[in-house]
Amino acid sequence: MKIALYGINTVTEQLTSTLADEHELIYACTSGQEQFESHPTLSLPELVQTEVDRIIICSMFVDEIAQDLVKHGIDLEKIYFYNQMQSIIVACKDVIIPTVRKDKVLYAVFDLSRNVATFDCCCFAIQAELYREEHQYDSIHFVIQPKRSADPDSLSFTTSHELDDVEWRLNHIVIPVFEALPACSGVSKMSYRQQAVEMLQHQPHVFPESFRETNRGIHLKIEQVLKYKRAGIDTARFRPHAHAEALVDSFVQDRNIGDKKLLVITLREYPLHEHRNSPVEEWAEFTKRVDSDEFHIIVVRDTSKACEALPECLSHCDTLPLASIDMHIRFALYRRAHINMSINGGTSYTYFFTENVNSIMFIPTSREHFSNSVKNVATGGYFFGEQPEFRAHENQVVIWHSGTTETIHGAFLKLHRQIQTGELQDFSDLYDDPADMEQS
Numbered sequence: 001m002k003i004a005l006y007g008i009n010t011v012t013e014q015l016t017s018t019l020a021d022e023h024e025l026i027y028a029c030t031s032g033q034e035q036f037e038s039h040p041t042l043s044l045p046e047l048v049q050t051e052v053d054r055i056i057i058c059s060m061f062v063d064e065i066a067q068d069l070v071k072h073g074i075d076l077e078k079i080y081f082y083n084q085m086q087s088i089i090v091a092c093k094d095v096i097i098p099t100v101r102k103d104k105v106l107y108a109v110f111d112l113s114r115n116v117a118t119f120d121c122c123c124f125a126i127q128a129e130l131y132r133e134e135h136q137y138d139s140i141h142f143v144i145q146p147k148r149s150a151d152p153d154s155l156s157f158t159t160s161h162e163l164d165d166v167e168w169r170l171n172h173i174v175i176p177v178f179e180a181l182p183a184c185s186g187v188s189k190m191s192y193r194q195q196a197v198e199m200l201q202h203q204p205h206v207f208p209e210s211f212r213e214t215n216r217g218i219h220l221k222i223e224q225v226l227k228y229k230r231a232g233i234d235t236a237r238f239r240p241h242a243h244a245e246a247l248v249d250s251f252v253q254d255r256n257i258g259d260k261k262l263l264v265i266t267l268r269e270y271p272l273h274e275h276r277n278s279p280v281e282e283w284a285e286f287t288k289r290v291d292s293d294e295f296h297i298i299v300v301r302d303t304s305k306a307c308e309a310l311p312e313c314l315s316h317c318d319t320l321p322l323a324s325i326d327m328h329i330r331f332a333l334y335r336r337a338h339i340n341m342s343i344n345g346g347t348s349y350t351y352f353f354t355e356n357v358n359s360i361m362f363i364p365t366s367r368e369h370f371s372n373s374v375k376n377v378a379t380g381g382y383f384f385g386e387q388p389e390f391r392a393h394e395n396q397v398v399i400w401h402s403g404t405t406e407t408i409h410g411a412f413l414k415l416h417r418q419i420q421t422g423e424l425q426d427f428s429d430l431y432d433d434p435a436d437m438e439q440s
Contacts, residue, residue: 001022001023001024001053001054002023002024002026002051002052002053002054003019003023003024003025003026003052003053003054003055003056004025004026004027004028004042004047004050004052004054004055004056005025005026005027005028005036005056005058006028006029006047006055006056006057006058006059006065006069007028007029007057007058007059007065008027008029008034008035008036008041008058009058009059011058011059011082011084012027012036012058015056015058015082015089016036026039026042026050026052027039027040027041027042028041028042028043028044028046028047028055029041029042029043030043030044030065030068031043032044032046044068044069044072045072047074048072048073048074052078053078054078054080055069055074055078055079055080056080056081056082056089057079057080057081057082058081058082060084062081062092066079066081066092076092076093077091077093079091079092079093080092100138100139100185101138103204103205104136104137104138104139104205105137105138105139105140105141105185105203105205106128106131106132106135106137106139106140106141106205106206106207107140107141107142107143107200107203107205107206107207108124108128108131108132108140108141108142108143108206108207109143109145109196109200109206109207109208109211109216109217110124110142110143110144110145110174110178110217111145111216111217111218112144112145112146112147112166113145113147113156113193113216113217114216114217114218114219115217115219115220116160116161117160117161117166117169117170117173117174118169118173118346119173119177119346119347119349119350120346120349121173121174121177121178122177122238122349122350122353123220123221123222123224123225123349124220125142125177125178125180125181125237125238125353126225126235126237126353127220127224127225128140128142128207129181129183129237130225130228130233130235130237131207132183132207133183133233134228135205137205138183138185139183139184139185140178140181140183140184140185141184141185141186141187141188142175142178142184142186142187142188143187143188143190143196143199143200144170144174144175144187144188144189144190145190145193145196145216145217146189146190146191146192146193147193148191148192148193149192149193149194150192150193150194150195151193151194154193170189172303172325172326172327173327173346175187175189176326176327176328177238177327177350179241179328180238180239180240180241180327180328180331180354181237181238181239182237182239193215193216194215196215197215208220221379221381222380222381222390223381225390226381226389226390229389229390230389234392235352235353235390235392236352236353236354236355236356236357236392237353237355238331238350238353238354238355239331239354239355240328240329240331240332240335241328241332243328244326244328244329244331244332245332245335245336247322247329247332248320248329248332248333248336249336251320252336255296255318257296260293260294260295260296261294261295261296261337261338261339262295262296262298262333262336262337262338263290263295263296263297263298263337263338263339263341263412264297264298264299264300264333264334264337264339264340264341265283265287265297265298265299265300265317265340265341265342266299266300266340266341266342266345266347266348267280267283267299267300267301267302267305267342267343268302268342268343268345269301269302269304269305270302270304270345271304276343276344276345276364277343278342278343278403279343279402279403279404280311280313280314281313282403282404282405282408283314283403283405283408284311284313284314285405286405286408286409286412287314287316287317288316289405289409290412295338296318297317297318298317298318298319298320298333298337299314299317299318299319300319300320300323300324300330300333300347301319301321301324302324303324303325305324306321306324306325307321320333330347330350331350331354334350334351334354334357334359335354335355335356335357337357337358338358338416338419339358339359339360339412339415339416339419340357340358340359340360341359341360341361341362341408341411341412342359342360342361342362343361343362343363343364343402343403344361344362344363344364344377344382348361349380351396352388352390352391352392352396353392354392357392357396358395358396358415358419359395359396359397360397360398360399360411360412360415361396361397361398361399362398362399362401362402362403362407362408362411363377363382363398363399363400363401364401364402364403364432365377365384365400365432382398384400385400385428385431386398394418394424395415395418395419397411397414397415397427399411399427399430399431400431400432401430401431401432402432407430410430411427411430414426414427414430
């Protein structure tokens with residue numbers, strides 16, 4: 001085979017040493033003015049006039065060189081390159097990146113003046129994805145519109161989180177959640193509100209549609225997602241990156257747990273609204289009742305505790321700190337688990353919108369703080385005594401209780417039995433007494 005090595009560098013030297021014995025090698029570069037050892041090099045025009053079986057690009061500038069070769073009439077079938085990361089020769093035709101259809105990109109505006117940088121972004125992301133699919137667009141480019149304004153007469157305030165906390169949440173929660181949609185093709189953080197308007201003024205497809213007139217996004221609630229759910233459309237769309245799944249697989253394999261099923265417990269240990277936190281001692285006592293011959297327990301700490309050891313009462317359990325920080329590791333671990341368990345919190349919201357996740361979520365309600373009131377919980381689509389309409393399947397269960405050891409264990413046994421047998425279980429006997437709850 002007659003092969004032209006295009007580009008003169010150390011890769012050329014390596015390929016010469018491995019190919020010279022079995023193939024006839026010639027050398028080329030764009031100008032033809034370089035020389036490889038004692039061999040002259042052909043210029044691009046000269047190479048075009050030379051009959052070769054294969055051209056291997058030795059440079060890292062594969063796109064530019066291959067484009068020039070094709071423009072000069074060389075068949076793409078003959079063009080290869082040396083993948084310097086994997087140390088293999090690859091056919092260009094096998095790794096072509098599809099061309100973007102500009103008129104098929106949906107731009108979705110996540111407005112921080114209308115939405116908080118929390119896991120509520122899940123609802124927005126799912127709604128944007130369902131809208132994209134409904135209108136048959138190829139991909140979504142998310143645009144984050146900040147509170148900051150270039151208008152000196154505009155007022156905005158840090159109402160929920162400090163600015164540095166907002167940035168952390170955007171980078172570690174919101175953006176990774178958006179990128180968990182396979183259709184996400186990009187995420188842009190604007191420097192100021194008006195920049196989003198400037199960026200999108202010539203784009204044909206923007207979500208929400210009202211952005212054209214108002215120059216701002218909207219606060220989306222679960223009701224917008226439910227209209228698709230009621231139409232029989234699957235709303236579980238989040239999928240972790242393949243690399244994250246591989247990392248979780250390697251973590252599990254390293255544990256040598258054999259056929260044991262994963263039981264993943266996610267703790268809420270946040271310093272704000274501490275009354276909503278997981279009752280750790282109750283959970284710890286529950287873990288001692290789990291059959292260790294059948295289950296391997298992994299505890300995921302709150303992000304604020306990610307770099308700390310597990311509480312002493314849970315020291316007998318395993319943990320994966322990376323899942324507390326990296327959303328895609330978290331998604332992958334949740335998918336890998338036989339059952340996920342947690343109290344109601346931001347991360348548990350992702351259960352319902354991630355492919356192939358089984359879960360138990362405990363929702364405590366009380367009169368003591370607005371965040372735990374029956375009315376407030378209902379704004380998220382959770383209605384006391386009912387299972388959420390937006391859950392992906394029946395192996396995602398809500399327990400209306402704060403989570404005592406007995407209740408946690410009872411819910412676990414029931415869901416495990418339901419998964420194993422396919423027979424639906426009644427979880428209502430584990431709920432709080434509705435007479436004790438605020439209903440008005």
